[in-house]
Amino acid sequence: MDAIDSILMDKNIKLIAYFIEDMPPPVDSFYLELRPRPNAGGSADTSGKYPDNSIIQITAAASLDYKFINWTDENDVVIS
Numbered sequence: 001m002d003a004i005d006s007i008l009m010d011k012n013i014k015l016i017a018y019f020i021e022d023m024p025p026p027v028d029s030f031y032l033e034l035r036p037r038p039n040a041g042g043s044a045d046t047s048g049k050y051p052d053n054s055i056i057q058i059t060a061a062a063s064l065d066y067k068f069i070n071w072t073d074e075n076d077v078v079i080s
Contacts, residue, residue, distance in 0.1 A: 008042050008068030009060035015071055015080055017056070028052050034060070041066040 019030045029051050034044035042062040050056055062068055071080045 008036065008062045008066050010062065010068040015058055017050075017058075032056070032058075034058055036060065042068070 017030070017032050019027075029049050031047075031049050033047045036042045036044050040063060042060055044058070044060040046056060046058040058071075060068055060071075070078045072078050
């Protein structure tokens, strides 16, 4: 299942994207997709494929007249 979310940044934040194996065989890398909500609110970078157990820094930049509120997962659960 893909996780699509929006973020707006106003401070430095490091988050860990946690995944569980969905289907055998074991996965050695995972895809992360970051999206802004609303689209006009800003941009979110660092989407891509990452090695298993890696810790990555994700970045969101607010558009003019917007501010970052939080990061949420695909179920709209606030994670930071």
